[in-house]
Amino acid sequence: MEDTPSVEEKAAITVGLDTWHTVALPALGIRSIEMADGPHGLRQQAEGDGDNLGLGNSVPATCFPPATGLASSWNADLVERIGRALGDECRVAGIDVLLGPGVNIKRSPLCGRNFEYFSEDPLLSGRLGAGWVHGIQSRGVGASVKHFAANNQETARMTVSADVDEATLRELYLPAFEHIVKTEKPRTVMCSYNRINGIPAAEHHWLLTDVLRTEWGFDGAVVSDWGAVEHRAPALAAGTDLEMPGPQRGSVDDVVAAVSSGELAESVLDTTVARLAALAAHRATPLASFDEDAHHDLARDAAAESIVLLRNEGGILPLDPSRPVAVIGEFARTPRYQGAGSSQVVPTRLDNALDAIREIAPTEFAAGGPEAVALAERSETVILFVGLPPEDESEGYDRTHLNLPADQLELIAAVAAANPRTIVVLSNGGVVTLEPWHDSVPAIVEGWLLGQAGGGAMAQLLFGLRDPRGRLAESIPFRLQDTPAFLNFPGANDHVLYGERIFVGYRYYETVGVPVRYPFGHGLSYTTFDYADLLVTRASARLTVTNTGTRPGREVVQAYVSAPDAARPRRELRGFATLDLAPGESRTVEVPLDARSFSKWDDAGWVEIAGDHRVEIGRSSHDIALDGVVGIRGPRRKLLTLDSRMSDFLANPVIGPILRAASAGAMDGGTNLLDMVKSVPLSRLARFPGVGDRLKSLRLLLPVANNRVIHFAASFFRSLFTSRKSKLRPT
Ligand code: GLC
Numbered sequence: 001m002e003d004t005p006s007v008e009e010k011a012a013i014t015v016g017l018d019t020w021h022t023v024a025l026p027a028l029g030i031r032s033i034e035m036a037d038g039p040h041g042l043r044q045q046a047e048g049d050g051d052n053l054g055l056g057n058s059v060p061a062t063c064f065p066p067a068t069g070l071a072s073s074w075n076a077d078l079v080e081r082i083g084r085a086l087g088d089e090c091r092v093a094g095i096d097v098l099l100g101p102g103v104n105i106k107r108s109p110l111c112g113r114n115f116e117y118f119s120e121d122p123l124l125s126g127r128l129g130a131g132w133v134h135g136i137q138s139r140g141v142g143a144s145v146k147h148f149a150a151n152n153q154e155t156a157r158m159t160v161s162a163d164v165d166e167a168t169l170r171e172l173y174l175p176a177f178e179h180i181v182k183t184e185k186p187r188t189v190m191c192s193y194n195r196i197n198g199i200p201a202a203e204h205h206w207l208l209t210d211v212l213r214t215e216w217g218f219d220g221a222v223v224s225d226w227g228a229v230e231h232r233a234p235a236l237a238a239g240t241d242l243e244m245p246g247p248q249r250g251s252v253d254d255v256v257a258a259v260s261s262g263e264l265a266e267s268v269l270d271t272t273v274a275r276l277a278a279l280a281a282h283r284a285t286p287l288a289s290f291d292e293d294a295h296h297d298l299a300r301d302a303a304a305e306s307i308v309l310l311r312n313e314g315g316i317l318p319l320d321p322s323r324p325v326a327v328i329g330e331f332a333r334t335p336r337y338q339g340a341g342s343s344q345v346v347p348t349r350l351d352n353a354l355d356a357i358r359e360i361a362p363t364e365f366a367a368g369g370p371e372a373v374a375l376a377e378r379s380e381t382v383i384l385f386v387g388l389p390p391e392d393e394s395e396g397y398d399r400t401h402l403n404l405p406a407d408q409l410e411l412i413a414a415v416a417a418a419n420p421r422t423i424v425v426l427s428n429g430g431v432v433t434l435e436p437w438h439d440s441v442p443a444i445v446e447g448w449l450l451g452q453a454g455g456g457a458m459a460q461l462l463f464g465l466r467d468p469r470g471r472l473a474e475s476i477p478f479r480l481q482d483t484p485a486f487l488n489f490p491g492a493n494d495h496v497l498y499g500e501r502i503f504v505g506y507r508y509y510e511t512v513g514v515p516v517r518y519p520f521g522h523g524l525s526y527t528t529f530d531y532a533d534l535l536v537t538r539a540s541a542r543l544t545v546t547n548t549g550t551r552p553g554r555e556v557v558q559a560y561v562s563a564p565d566a567a568r569p570r571r572e573l574r575g576f577a578t579l580d581l582a583p584g585e586s587r588t589v590e591v592p593l594d595a596r597s598f599s600k601w602d603d604a605g606w607v608e609i610a611g612d613h614r615v616e617i618g619r620s621s622h623d624i625a626l627d628g629v630v631g632i633r634g635p636r637r638k639l640l641t642l643d644s645r646m647s648d649f650l651a652n653p654v655i656g657p658i659l660r661a662a663s664a665g666a667m668d669g670g671t672n673l674l675d676m677v678k679s680v681p682l683s684r685l686a687r688f689p690g691v692g693d694r695l696k697s698l699r700l701l702l703p704v705a706n707n708r709v710i711h712f713a714a715s716f717f718r719s720l721f722t723s724r725k726s727k728l729r730p731t
Pocket of ligand 1: 037054099146225226342
C-alpha cells in the first residue's frame with residue numbers, strides 16, 4: 001500500500017524544484033518533469049549552465065521562424081509540422097513540456113514581445129497555435145499555451161491590470177486559447193503575469209476555473225509564468241496548479257498553513273496533486289537524435305512561407321539570376337532572425353542572405369555608408385537589407401515608436417536616390433512604419449524574423465526559386481497615432497484601459513475608415529488569382545479560385561463576416577483557406593463557417609445576431625472580391641417582463657404597434673416620447689406620477705405578447721401589411 005503523502009509533501013509538489021524541473025512525489029508515483037522554452041525552438045539550459053533568471057546559454061537547437069513570421073504563412077499544417085519537429089528535439093533532450101505557443105493578441109504594434117505572438121486576429125492566432133500544439137503533443141511532448149490572459153504589453157507586465165470588459169475578453173483575447181483548449185487539449189496552460197480587472201491572473205478563479213475548466217473543459221494543469229505567483233494559497237485555490245520557478249519555501253508553508261487553518265480545503269490540494277500526477281504520467285518515447293539537416297530544411301520552407309511581398313511595382317521581382325546585383329546592409333550578412341528574451345535559441349546553424357545570394361547571382365556587397373551609396377549608383381539593381389536592431393524590441397520592454405533607426409532611414413533615402421531599382425528587405429519582429437520612404441522604392445519585402453534558415457529562403461524568393469506566399473497577420477499603419485490603442489497604451493499607474501474594446505487592428509481601421517499602408521491579409525504573389533462562383537450558407541463559403549498568371553502560386557482565401565449591427569466591427573475574419581495553384585489551374589474551395597461566425601457575446605453568452613450577414617471573400621481585410629448574404633434568425637426573442645426596456649416592448653409585434661399608435665404626436669417638434677425612453681425599463685417608467693396607471697393595460701397584454709403563436713401570427717400579418725402598404729405607395 002503506498003504511503004499516504006502528508007499535506008506538506010502534497011504542497012511541495014505544487015511548487016517547482018528549480019528553474020525548469022518539478023518536484024517528484026514517489027509515494028504517489030509522481031516523477032519530476034522538465035520544462036523548457038519555446039516556442040520557436042528548444043531553449044534547454046545545459047547542466048550547470050543555467051543562471052538565476054534561466055536566460056543564459058542553451059543547447060543548440062533548430063531556430064524556426066518566430067510566430068510573427070510564421071503567422072504570415074496562414075498555414076496551420078506547416079506550423080503542425082514544426083510542432084512535430086520541436087517535439088522530436090524535445091524527446092532527444094528529455095524535455096516533457098515545451099513552453100509555447102504564445103497566442104496573445106497584438107493589441108498594439110508597440111508590444112516588445114509581438115515577435116513571439118501570431119496576430120491581431122484571434123481566429124488566425126487560434127488556428128496556428130492549435131497546429132503547434134497538435135504537432136508537439138503528437139510526439140508525446142506537452143505544450144503550455146501562453147500567456148493566459150490579456151498579456152498584451154511588456155510595460156509593468158508583472159503588476160499592470162488589464163482593465164477590459166468581458167465581451168472584449170470573450171470575443172478577442174480569449175478565443176485563441178478557447179479554440180486550442182477545446183480542439184487540442186494542451187497538457188498545460190500558462191497563466192500570465194498581469195492582473196485582469198485588478199485580480200492577478202494566477203489568482204483569477206473566474207479565468208482559471210470558471211472559464212478555462214468549467215466552461216471550456218480544460219483538464220490539464222495550469223502552470224504559472226515564471227515569478228507570476230504572489231500568494232501561493234489563493235493562487236492554488238483559483239486554479240494555478242504549479243508555481244514556477246522553484247524552490248519557494250514560503251509558498252509550501254503558505255499552502256500548508258492554509259490547509260491547516262481551513263482557508264484552503266485539502267480536497268482542492270488533492271485535485272491539484274491529481275492534475276500534476278496526470279501531467280507527470282505522460283512520458284514521450286526518448287529519441288537518440290534528430291535530423292538536423294531535415295529540420296533546417298523545414299525551417300527554410302517555413303521561412304519562405306513567412307515572407308510577405310508587400311510591393312512589387314513594375315514586377316521588378318523576381319530578379320534575373322544572370323544579372324548582377326548589389327547587396328547593401330549589415331542585415332544581409334549578419335541576419336536578425338529571432339527576438340530577445342526567454343525564447344532566444346542557440347541555432348544549430350545560421351544562413352545569411354548575402355552568402356545565399358552570392359550562390360545565385362553575381363553579387364557585390366557593402367554594409368552601409370558612402371561605399372554603399374557609390375555601389376548603388378553604379379549597380380543595375382540593389383537589394384537593401386534594413387530592419388530593427390535587437391535592442392529595439394524584446395521581452396521585458398515595449399517600443400515607444402514604429403520607426404526604423406535613423407541611420408537606416410538615411411541609408412534607404414541615399415540608396416533609393418542613387419538607384420531607382422532598389423528593393424528593400426525588412427527584418428523586424430514588430431511592425432514598422434514604411435514612411436516616408438515607401439514610394440521611393442519599387443519593391444518592399446517584409447521578412448519579419450525568419451529563424452536560422454531565413455537568409456537562404458529570402459535569396460530563393462528574390463530570384464524566383466520560391467514564390468512569395470505570405471499574407472500579413474497584422475496591419476501596417478501609416479503612423480503610430482492611427483493605431484486603435486494609441487491613447488491607451490501602455491497605460492499608467494499599473495492600469496491599462498482596453499478602451500478600444502474589440503476594435504483592434506483591422507477591426508478598427510475598417511470600421512472607422514482609417515487608412516493603413518498595408519491591411520491585414522495583404523500579400524502579393526508572382527502570379528495573379530481570380531475568384532468566381534461564390535455560394536454562401538451559414539455552414540460555409542464556397543468559391544472557385546483560378547491562377548490567372550504564368551507562374552505557380554499560393555492564394556490565401558479569407559472569409560470575413562459583416563454583421564447587421566452598426567455597433568460591430570465592419571468585418572471580422574471567420575475562416576480562411578490556402579490554395580497552391582499551377583498557372584491556369586482552377587479549384588473550388590470551401591471555407592467552413594459556424595454559429596460563432598454570426599454571433600456576438602451578449603451579457604451571459606454567445607447569441608446569433610439576427611438579420612442579413614454579409615459574407616465577404618477578401619484578398620485582405622480591405623480588398624473584398626466577392627460577397628453574399630446569409631440570413632440569420634437570431635435568438636428566440638426574450639420574454640417580455642415589466643423589467644424589460646421600452647425598446648423591447650417596441651420591438652414586440654403585438655405591443656409595439658399599440659404603443660406607437662398610442663404615443664403618436666405625444667411630443668412637439670416630432671420628437672417621439674417613446675424614442676426618448678427606449679432604454680428605460682418599464683418598471684422604472686411606471687414609478688413616474690400618473691404613468692403607472694396608463695401602463696396598467698400593458699401588464700394585461702404581457703401574456704399575449706409572450707405567446708409564441710400570437711407573436712408569430714402578428715409578425716406574419718405585420719410583414720404582409722407593411723409589404724402591401726409599400727405596394728400601394730403612389731408611383
Ligand atoms: C518568461 C516568459 C515565459 C517563459 C518563462 C520561462 O518570463 O514570460 O513566456 O516561458 O518566463 O522562461
